[in-house]
Amino acid sequence: MNDHIDVKDRIEGDRRAIDGLDARIIELLAQRSHISDRIQKNRIGSGGPRTVLAREAEVLSRYQDGLGPKGTPIAMSVLRLCRGAVPTDAQLTNDRP
Template sequence: MVDSTSRIRQERDAIDALDAHIIELLTQRARVSSGIQKLRTDAGGPRTVFTREMEILARYRDGLGECGTQIAMSVLKLCRGAGTLQPAAAQSGGAAS
């Protein structure tokens, strides 16, 4: 029991580190996406591109199954600025606008 308790704590540390990495990657993605959207809207184009978003949905679904579609939808929402970035991410130049 003691062994499993300390093992679970270690494994949770690994999960916490992975989650921190995922959040950092999503913050970076939102920043890059926001830059692309600004380039396009500044040139008079639309903010979003449906065909490109369908490609991304398919990639996540192929990689992660049905949950991948849901994750991709949330990622795209975050990157359109409709999601909520963590305050720390927004301060470091996230895609808040």
């Protein structure tokens, strides 16, 4: 019976740890997305493309090196999160100083 309570407590403790890690991951993703958006806006503002596939390939490799094959879909989701929607012509005109 005591063992059962210990196991429940350990699981609860570990879940709180996971909740804390998830909160940090979400905050880091929001920061990443903000910085990525700034780069994309600067590039578009100077006549460049929104996305740069060579750079995205570097990011993909980093996740694959760190996490193995399971890193691939994670990197793709991160890149999808950070790529803004393709802007309309009107937005591009309004964004220009």
